[in-house]
Amino acid sequence: MTYILGIESSCDETAAAVVLNGTTIASNVVASQIDLHAQYGGVFPEAASRAHVEAIGFVVDNAMRDAGIDFSRLDAIAVTRGPGLVGSLLVGANYAKGLAVATGKPLLGINHLEGHVYSLWLTQPYREVKFPVVILIVSGGHTELLLMTGHGEYQRLGGTLDDAAGEAFDKVGRLLGLPFPGGPNIERAAINGNPQAFDFPRARLEDEYDFSFSGVKTAVMREATVATDGRRNREEHKGVQLRADVSINDIAASFQRAVVQTLVDKTVKAAKAHDATEIFISGGVSANTALRNAMRQQSELPVRYPPLNLCTDNAAMIAAAGYYRFESGLRDGLEMDVRPMWPLNNETYAR
Numbered sequence: 548m549t550y551i552l553g554i555e556s557s558c559d560e561t562a563a564a565v566v567l568n569g570t571t572i573a574s575n576v577v578a579s580q581i582d583l584h585a586q587y588g589g590v591f592p593e594a595a596s597r598a599h600v601e602a603i604g605f606v607v608d609n610a611m612r613d614a615g616i617d618f619s620r621l622d623a624i625a626v627t628r629g630p631g632l633v634g635s636l637l638v639g640a641n642y643a644k645g646l647a648v649a650t651g652k653p654l655l656g657i658n659h660l661e662g663h664v665y666s667l668w669l670t671q672p673y674r675e676v677k678f679p680v681v682i683l684i685v686s687g688g689h690t691e692l693l694l695m696t697g698h699g700e701y702q703r704l705g706g707t708l709d710d711a712a713g714e715a716f717d718k719v720g721r722l723l724g725l726p727f728p729g730g731p732n733i734e735r736a737a738i739n740g741n742p743q744a745f746d747f748p749r750a751r752l753e754d755e756y757d758f759s760f761s762g763v764k765t766a767v768m769r770e771a772t773v774a775t776d777g778r779r780n781r782e783e784h785k786g787v788q789l790r791a792d793v794s795i796n797d798i799a800a801s802f803q804r805a806v807v808q809t810l811v812d813k814t815v816k817a818a819k820a821h822d823a824t825e826i827f828i829s830g831g832v833s834a835n836t837a838l839r840n841a842m843r844q845q846s847e848l849p850v851r852y853p854p855l856n857l858c859t860d861n862a863a864m865i866a867a868a869g870y871y872r873f874e875s876g877l878r879d880g881l882e883m884d885v886r887p888m889w890p891l892n893n894e895t896y897a898r
């Protein structure tokens with residue numbers, strides 16, 4: 548049995564987990580900062596770093612205690628190296644380095660997006676995956692369409708040119724006066740809304756696998772808000788006033804339909820074009836039931852997504868990705884730097 552401790556602190560969750568052989572979760576601890584950031588209506592980077600510093604010690608200790616092992620039993624320590632907020636990444640990376648020195652265990656720097664990929668391997672019983680698979684990663688910070696041809700082998704097919712899908716949910720949620728994060732709250736509002744009430748635009752892009760969500764966000768703003776001083780299209784404009792005669796539920800449902808349709812169309816098309824055996828979706832937005840259902844309905848291939856608690860940021864996925872790097876003999880040194888911008892593609896781990 549290979550025991551990997553995973554540590555994640557790239558955004559607004561401080562997390563640690565112990566995973567066996569990249570598939571079996573022995574412990575999974577997540578300290579969420581949602582309440583902290585809700586008061587700002589979004590993630591406030593400096594507050595995030597400070598909260599990570601406060602939480603990381605007990606989060607790691609709890610993960611070890613829940614797993615019922617001590618540090619000497621670990622085979623390696625995997626930590627998110629990027630992409631993410633620099634101050635937040637540093638907290639996890641420095642803590643992991645400290646542990647690596649203190650315990651003599653190898654250090655593995657993991658790409659956070661690869662973590663979202665490996666959240667799909669955290670299933671029981673373990674299922675063999677036949678490559679290639681097409682993977683859609685949709686989160687608050689990322690919208691990436693990938694072709695995975697083997698463990699650690701990624702071809703980037705496309706991604707967002709502006710807002711990430713989750714970011715669009717969060718911005719529209721804020722506009723509609725829903726609590727942060729917008730995604731789950733829009734999903735809830737959409738249940739009672741008419742998805743056909745508005746026909747929001749889909750971006751037409753040069754590259755068939757790229758995405759753009761700023762247009763639909765602007766269209767929502769136009770439909771839902773009163774133009775008080777001609778500045779309603781400016782996102783930073785604080786004084787937006789919702790029109791009394793539009794239903795928030797209808798807007799939420801129509802917005803969700805537009806975003807889901809774009810994500811599904813491109814993913815299904817990519818899977819066909821590349822003879823994929825399965826479609827994987829992961830990241831916070833993959834918790835969305837409308838997205839899951841639409842993907843299943845429109846794809847002839849099996850569609851897989853992680854259980855809800857592994858869709859959003861967690862450290863089990865980092866430990867799972869770490870296992871495959873550990874098995875292929877890769878190690879990182881103590882001089883490892885964090886990488887706030889670090890795409891996942893065929894050069895991610897090229898040295």
Ligand code: KG4
Nearest residue numbers: 686687688713728730731831832835859860
């Ligand atoms: O993966 P994640 O925890 O963090 C990043 O790596 O960014 O994703 C968080 C994002 C937020 O934008 C949140 O609004 C969105 O995932 N999200 C959802 C749902 N649950 C979370 N979006 C749509 N529907 C949901 N049910």
Ligand code: ZN
Nearest residue numbers: 663686859860
């Ligand atoms: Zn994430």
